[in-house]
Every structure is written in C-alpha cells, then in structure tokens.
Amino acid sequence: MIYEIAQLTIKEGEEAAFEAGARKAVPLFQRAKGCHGMRVERSIETPSAYTLIVTWETVEDHMVHFRNSADFQEWRGLVGGTFAAPPQVHHTSVAFVGF
C-alpha cells in the first residue's frame, strides 16, 4: 500500500467550496481500482493549504488507472476551480511506524 500526497493551495475564500467538492468526490475514490482510503488535512499555519492523502495499492493505480479515468476528470471538475496553483503530488510508503 502506498500514499498519494497532494499538496493543494486553495484560492482565498474558496476553502468551503473546496471542502464541499472534495466531500462530493468521495464516491469517485471509493470506486477507483486499488483505492483504499481518502482523507483531507488542513494546515494550521496556512489555512488555505490542504493535503489530500489517498491510499492506493500501487502508484500505477493512481497515476495510470485513475488519472486516465473519467472519474479523474469529474474530480478535477468538482475541485479544480478552487485551486490557486497546480497540485504538488508525490507518493510515499511507510518506512516504519514507531507507535
């Protein structure tokens, strides 16, 4: 299992619209191949900065299967208008869990 970590900078005043759009998009991730979880965190220091964290079986499930799907277009349709900048995306795996 790997994590998609997407840093999202939202236009000032569009934070509620972004959150509503992301909530609406939950079923898109739920039905995506290899997708096992999705949550959104918000920066305390910079409230317009969000992090989308999606759990995928493989990087390909995200970058190939989801990115080339109609559901990706629907996701971007729901939230893309609130982005102040292009998302910064990388993937991580767990090195270790301390506790």
Added chain:
Amino acid sequence: MIYEIAQLTIKEGEEAAFEAGARKAVPLFQRAKGCHGMRVERSIETPSAYTLIVTWETVEDHMVHFRNSADFQEWRGLVGGTFAAPPQVHHTSVAFVGF
C-alpha cells in the same frame, strides 16, 4: 488531535543511519507530553525525502513542551547529523475523512 508534518531531506547515503536514529528515538516521543503516535514515510520519487508524522494533542505540546525538552536535543542528536537541510515543519488537522 493534530499532526506535526516534518519534511526531512537526508544526505545521500545517510538514509539507513537516519532510519536507525529515528527508530532509536521512538521512546522519546512515547514519553513526550501529549504525544499519541509517530511514524516515518519515505518518498517513492525522491528516496532521500522523508516525512515524519507525529500525532500531538496540541501544537503547544510539540512546539513548546517538546521543543524545549532535553528529549528534543536527544532527538536531534540521533538524527540531525543526517539532515541535508533544515526540516520544514507544519501542523495539520483533519478536515474530513472520506473513507
């Protein structure tokens, strides 16, 4: 509950030393006031880039109580020599969990 998100860039070739130091540091976090979890993720695209994720009750538990403790100095003693750059730290709270 909030998350400390620390982006750590490790010197090339020091990745194993960083991971060993961070594992040794687990008890420091376990006994820290208000600390409820600690894990380390590693970037798939940039293997020298790690993210330390620590769960705290409050930002103050991290920034005031832990940062001013002897255990913080011990933490930095264990891993600081492997850092290629100063850590970039911010804090998040969960906006929502999709699933």
